[in-house]
Amino acid sequence: MAEMLTIFDEKGHPIGIKERDHVHQDGDWHETFHCWMFHMEGEKIHLLLQQRADHKQDFPSLYDITAAGHIEAGEDILLAGVREIEEEIGLKVVPGELAYQGDFKEELKEGSLLDREICHIYLLPWTSDRTFTIGEEVKDIVSVPLVDMEGLMDKQESVKGVSILTEKEKAVTRNNLVPHEKRYERYIFHVIREYVAKL
Template sequence: MTTEEHVVLVDPAGRALGTAPKTSVHGRETPLHLAFSSYVFDHEGRVLLTKRADHKITWPSVWTNSCCGHPLPGEPVDRAVVRRLSYELGLTAESADLMLPAFSYRAEMANGIVEHELCPVYRVTVDAPATPNPDEVAETCWMPWKEFAEGAQNGLLAISPWCREQVPLLAELGSDPLTWQPASPSDLPPAARP
């Protein structure tokens, strides 16, 4: 018997308020909850982009960053990143570097479904090809970071709303994603701190 996955609900200051079933938190009245985004790079500085599976509740068939997800209650966020990269893309990562500790966003789809997440952003470097899980990912594409960042910021690429907001913040960290200096875990919101 499998138990339903839960997410951590948070207040605007990033303090945990409790948990809720993951299936209940993506609708028209989506409560703020803890999530993460990750950007996977190879050793040439190319970023791995993914196209969300067409049956996803939020932003189906939309291109976005490498992997997003939700830490389980009590799970360190960087461990959740590693877990989801394995599940969604078949990638083995040793670690995930915290880049944007306090990123948060709210976005609404045309049908009224809302994403509302406190969403720290991580960088991961790998040296293996991705093996997408079709339940999560329809397609993948490696793109030079500079080309992707410019296209995303100039509106030339159709990407998810959270990715569109994250890319300019990541670009401020420098032109070479492999040399970005990680943030301190102490900068994470309280609900996300190890």
């Protein structure tokens, strides 16, 4: 059965329901859940990036948000988020663990794809006693220092990540990251630093 999404106008008002494939073809605004996980190594913040599976239709093999997905029509945002986290990376979380960081409107373009998302952004601190069990949509989970991710925005060519699953080193570059808008990345890095400063 086709995944049905609520679509919105430019001002964020719901205007109907449409099949997911048609939403992307037509460039309709729709809701997504974004969960950025991070962990601390001493004073250093490390982001956890999901490496998308090689067979994914959109942005295969690229590094992206730790866990994310579409919110189906009529679905509660937090319950959708909990579902996506378990489906993609095998962590069982409860809604109260997710720290809401606001909404962000972003447009991603690739070929004929126009993905216009109203992103509901959440943070989740991760500790090594929580084991990832990746689903078929995910290839790896890679830890990268936040300061290095910020460096990638300023033309640094490559940074070193480490797989949480295999402990192997992985190179992260602008070319193997999902091409989010720079202003989205700046927003994410800012809210993570603010969140950690209050811990």
